[in-house]
Amino acid sequence: MSERKMEAAAVATAPIGGGMRREPSYASMAEQDDFDLSRLLDKPKLNIERQRSFDDRSMSEFSIGGNLKVGMDGYDPVYSPGIRSGFDTPLSSVRNSFDPHPIVAEAWEALRRSVVYFKGQPVGTIAAYDHASEEVLNYDQVFVRDFVPSALAFLMNGEYDIVKFFLLKTLLLQGWEKKIDRFKLGEGVMPASFKVLHDPNRDVDTIAADFGESAIGRVAPVDSGFWWIILLRAYTKSTGDTSLADTAECQKGIRLILSLCLSEGFDTFPTLLCADGCCMIDRRMGVYGYPIEIQALFFMALKSALSMLKHDAQGKELIERIVTRLQALSYHMRSYFWLDFQQLNDIYRFKTEEYSHTAVNKFNVIPDSIPDWVFDFMPCKGGYFIGNVSPARMDFRWFALGNCVAILSSLATPEQSVAIMDLIEERWEELIGDMPLKICYPAIENHEWRIVTGCDPKNTRWSYHNGGSWPVLIWLLTAASIKVGRPQIARRAVDLAESRLLKDGFPEYYDGKLGRYVGKQARKFQTWSIAGYLVAKMLLEDPSHLGMISLEEDRAMKPLLKRCSSWT
Numbered sequence: 359m360s361e362r363k364m365e366a367a368a369v370a371t372a373p374i375g376g377g378m379r380r381e382p383s384y385a386s387m388a389e390q391d392d393f394d395l396s397r398l399l400d401k402p403k404l405n406i407e408r409q410r411s412f413d414d415r416s417m418s419e420f421s422i423g424g425n426l427k428v429g430m431d432g433y434d435p436v437y438s439p440g441i442r443s444g445f446d447t448p449l450s451s452v453r454n455s456f457d458p459h460p461i462v463a464e465a466w467e468a469l470r471r472s473v474v475y476f477k478g479q480p481v482g483t484i485a486a487y488d489h490a491s492e493e494v495l496n497y498d499q500v501f502v503r504d505f506v507p508s509a510l511a512f513l514m515n516g517e518y519d520i521v522k523f524f525l526l527k528t529l530l531l532q533g534w535e536k537k538i539d540r541f542k543l544g545e546g547v548m549p550a551s552f553k554v555l556h557d558p559n560r561d562v563d564t565i566a567a568d569f570g571e572s573a574i575g576r577v578a579p580v581d582s583g584f585w586w587i588i589l590l591r592a593y594t595k596s597t598g599d600t601s602l603a604d605t606a607e608c609q610k611g612i613r614l615i616l617s618l619c620l621s622e623g624f625d626t627f628p629t630l631l632c633a634d635g636c637c638m639i640d641r642r643m644g645v646y647g648y649p650i651e652i653q654a655l656f657f658m659a660l661k662s663a664l665s666m667l668k669h670d671a672q673g674k675e676l677i678e679r680i681v682t683r684l685q686a687l688s689y690h691m692r693s694y695f696w697l698d699f700q701q702l703n704d705i706y707r708f709k710t711e712e713y714s715h716t717a718v719n720k721f722n723v724i725p726d727s728i729p730d731w732v733f734d735f736m737p738c739k740g741g742y743f744i745g746n747v748s749p750a751r752m753d754f755r756w757f758a759l760g761n762c763v764a765i766l767s768s769l770a771t772p773e774q775s776v777a778i779m780d781l782i783e784e785r786w787e788e789l790i791g792d793m794p795l796k797i798c799y800p801a802i803e804n805h806e807w808r809i810v811t812g813c814d815p816k817n818t819r820w821s822y823h824n825g826g827s828w829p830v831l832i833w834l835l836t837a838a839s840i841k842v843g844r845p846q847i848a849r850r851a852v853d854l855a856e857s858r859l860l861k862d863g864f865p866e867y868y869d870g871k872l873g874r875y876v877g878k879q880a881r882k883f884q885t886w887s888i889a890g891y892l893v894a895k896m897l898l899e900d901p902s903h904l905g906m907i908s909l910e911e912d913r914a915m916k917p918l919l920k921r922c923s924s925w926t
């Protein structure tokens with residue numbers, strides 16, 4: 359058996375384990391799916407050499423507010439020669455332009471160990487390859503959100519197939535009938551995760567997928583579909599091959615995902631109403647309502663879809679709805695989610711119980727609900743998108759993923775992007791600490807923890823989702839800081855991560871106010887911690903990769919707001 363096949367078998371036959379899990383109810387459906395993925399790719403392939411991932415745009419386009427300065431701050435951009443030196447050799451470790459840290463080779467090896475194969479084809483990476491951990495739960499599955507940094511690492515290294523097969527495999531899973539008890543989920547829902555099961559007797563691989571019906575808490579992953587669209591764009595940008603995105607199947611996949619979000623209902627806001635735990639923070643943490651993570655990903659997915667949808671009859675109609683929604687969404691987010699010193703002061707002085715169109719305090723936020731910590735936390739220079747806004751409820755917590763994605767997608771104006779980076783620098787100890795970076799800030803404690811998390815022992819203060827530090831987020835910080843022209847922020851963070859990650863066995867998360875302790879229940883060799891580090895390294899090494907996961911601001915959306923004075 360080849361080494362790859364043996365790995366595949368090892369992964370596929372790993373015990374499912376874990377008391378909380380049960381066999382998904384679709385095992386029989388999995389068999390129907392048991393055919394060659396490339397069947398979907400019958401279309402003639404474009405024979406295009408890898409394009410520069412930022413479409414030959416000049417580096418100056420990555421600058422914001424005139425303070426770019428790639429090449430300054432001791433930062434010398436190095437351009438990828440675009441030459442591939444053998445499939446399995448990470449380009450990043452063979453270039454001598456950038457000091458290859460010994461972790462890089464180890465990280466690539468660990469990343470490759472996590473690859474999952476379906477009928478011999480690589481289709482994803484498992485969440486964690488932690489043999490020491492007794493409780494497997496679902497960490498032996500391919501999570502859609504977890505695969506994104508792996509996919510970016512592979513794309514940056516010129517390894518496209520695994521990403522293509524992943525996109526196609528998950529697209530097939532989207533086609534399954536999804537039910538929780540007797541309730542049917544929307545057609546467009548993408549799985550949170552899937553697992554390849556290998557039957558050694560019949561030598562067949564089958565797939566079991568989880569759309570939320572097995573997940574702890576039974577929440578459907580709203581972010582999966584968005585990440586899928588964002589990754590499809592990254593693949594297209596990186597390879598220059600539009601034939602995958604152009605297939606009828608991919609076009610339909612995009613339409614189904616977005617139809618779920620663009621349907622009309624009782625909403626009075628353009629943001630997307632969500633249940634708690636429907637994203638990276640996949641358990642109760644008080645992120646229900648309109649969480650920033652989902653809104654930023656929604657915006658990015660809408661913009662990514664615009665660049666890929668065909669202008670045929672079905673596409674055209676959707677494109678119109680997307681454009682309208684994007685305008686409303688960016689106005690809403692830039693106005694009501696944005697918080698800086700001035701805005702905070704304005705909210706602090708709000709009158710309440712205003713009625714009619716002339717209301718300044720539109721959501722009737724009671725100033726007494728502003729938590730004490732935010733007055734100290736808010737620097738004079740800087741700002742951020744807060745966690746949530748709904749009637750009489752503003753969640754002032756900082757969330758890293760949503761803010762970084764807001765920069766990458768250009769949901770944040772150039773001024774806001776700069777302000778987010780200012781805030782990170784001003785509050786370095788709180789947000790980055792000893793191990794980049796905090797998933798959210800601050801932690802909730804005591805009575806509030808009891809009420810908000812439902813007494814969740816995994817989410818105690820400064821642990822896991824409740825103010826824990828997640829190495830995976832470093833790729834997002836790096837991409838965002840390069841986009842804003844401040845790569846030195848990423849450099850500093852990467853240096854910190856490098857001093858511990860390998861020694862600690864690439865943990866899933868760290869605990870403590872400064873993130874100094876390996877997380878209480880953190881898995882080791884967590885794949886997205888490994889891949890997140892590699893992506894950060896490759897982005898710093900070759901900033902042209904940024905084009906895969908960065909979208910420029912639309913001219914049509916520019917004139918909206920200079921600074922956020924929309925409360926008046």
Ligand code: GLC
Nearest residue numbers: 485501503504637638639640
């Ligand atoms: C945890 C994380 C989730 C991740 C999963 C697999 O549940 O909260 O975001 O996808 O682990 O790593």
